[in-house]
Amino acid sequence: MLALSDAAWEGVAVDYYHGETRTPEWRARVSVMGEVPVLEHVGRKLTQSGAILTFLSQHLGRFGAEDREEELRWLLFDNHKFTSYLATWRWLVSFTPNPDPAVIAFFRARLENAFRVVEAQLAGRDFLLGAKPCIADISMQGYLHFPQEEWPLDMTGFPNITAWIARFRAMPGWQPPYTLLPGARFPKPAAN
Amino acid sequence: MLALSDAAWEGVAVDYYHGETRTPEWRARVSVMGEVPVLEHVGRKLTQSGAILTFLSQHLGRFGAEDREEELRWLLFDNHKFTSYLATWRWLVSFTPNPDPAVIAFFRARLENAFRVVEAQLAGRDFLLGAKPCIADISMQGYLHFPQEEWPLDMTGFPNITAWIARFRAMPGWQPPYTLLPGARFPKPAAN
Numbered sequence: 001m002l003a004l005s006d007a008a009w010e011g012v013a014v015d016y017y018h019g020e021t022r023t024p025e026w027r028a029r030v031s032v033m034g035e036v037p038v039l040e041h042v043g044r045k046l047t048q049s050g051a052i053l054t055f056l057s058q059h060l061g062r063f064g065a066e067d068r069e070e071e072l073r074w075l076l077f078d079n080h081k082f083t084s085y086l087a088t089w090r091w092l093v094s095f096t097p098n099p100d101p102a103v104i105a106f107f108r109a110r111l112e113n114a115f116r117v118v119e120a121q122l123a124g125r126d127f128l129l130g131a132k133p134c135i136a137d138i139s140m141q142g143y144l145h146f147p148q149e150e151w152p153l154d155m156t157g158f159p160n161i162t163a164w165i166a167r168f169r170a171m172p173g174w175q176p177p178y179t180l181l182p183g184a185r186f187p188k189p190a191a192n
Numbered sequence: 193m194l195a196l197s198d199a200a201w202e203g204v205a206v207d208y209y210h211g212e213t214r215t216p217e218w219r220a221r222v223s224v225m226g227e228v229p230v231l232e233h234v235g236r237k238l239t240q241s242g243a244i245l246t247f248l249s250q251h252l253g254r255f256g257a258e259d260r261e262e263e264l265r266w267l268l269f270d271n272h273k274f275t276s277y278l279a280t281w282r283w284l285v286s287f288t289p290n291p292d293p294a295v296i297a298f299f300r301a302r303l304e305n306a307f308r309v310v311e312a313q314l315a316g317r318d319f320l321l322g323a324k325p326c327i328a329d330i331s332m333q334g335y336l337h338f339p340q341e342e343w344p345l346d347m348t349g350f351p352n353i354t355a356w357i358a359r360f361r362a363m364p365g366w367q368p369p370y371t372l373l374p375g376a377r378f379p380k381p382a383a384n
Binding site: 027032033034046047048049050051054055069072073075076077079080084100102103106117120121 | 219224225226238239240241242243246247261264265267268269271272276292294295298309312313
């Protein structure tokens, strides 16, 4: 969102993988939710990516949908079923030592259902709500730009999603996540 | 929300358990997301409970928080981690034939993390954002009013959440879900 909006921003490294965001100190100082991302702006700290995107769309005047209700509906769907399941499944298949196959299969099935919903929504539309991208697109696209070997879903059945990803890659300012946040790549754990 | 707001409404039975909301016809006529709840109002149909609550808070002038950003932040947290995990775990432990124990354990651990966040947030507050309930409270409370044998979480460590549930039960208009929607109770499946 910040890169696509040509905003002035910089990343701040957080030791997420060793639990920095889950410490009592972090929960007291930043957010009881114990999470990243965090947007810091003029002394305020805001968490929850959907709330950050909503704030930025108003603050920057970029990527706000005309239909705010529909935008919220897709932000909520994303947080419940799309990025939520994609992020958990990626974490399990790529960064968890000895993940349980039943849990992987459970999330994969739910993820595929969510992908089918988005694939259908994108039929005849360049972006989720029509001709222009909005923050709901940005919310959903985030994890789709991690290297696909980290989320090895067969995309054969999802040509609309594949084209939608390509549309984002072609947008001015677009950069892949490990270019935007060089320290964010995390190591493949050894199975034990 | 509708009962607490003394709004005029009626429930419409949907055969969710046999997939009515996941048919192509439903997706075309109501929502591509294939879900309930659906709010129908003057010919429009709106899905996603968080979007419905946001609409109703504006339409009815009830339960809207002064801090809309914080309200959205908790609505998103609820959709990602609180009701989302609670609803899935309840479904697995109470209404799924032969659920996988590893999947149950995975959701239970995530659910307990989410409960700890809400327990901490409620310390010194009657409701999530302070002295008054808002739609984020209503969003999170929904599943907490199903009979507790359906979501058998040990609540010993969550006195703030327990008191918060009791505050809702004491609100004018409050009714338990199976009283509001008598047809919504679903049968315990036989293990096979």
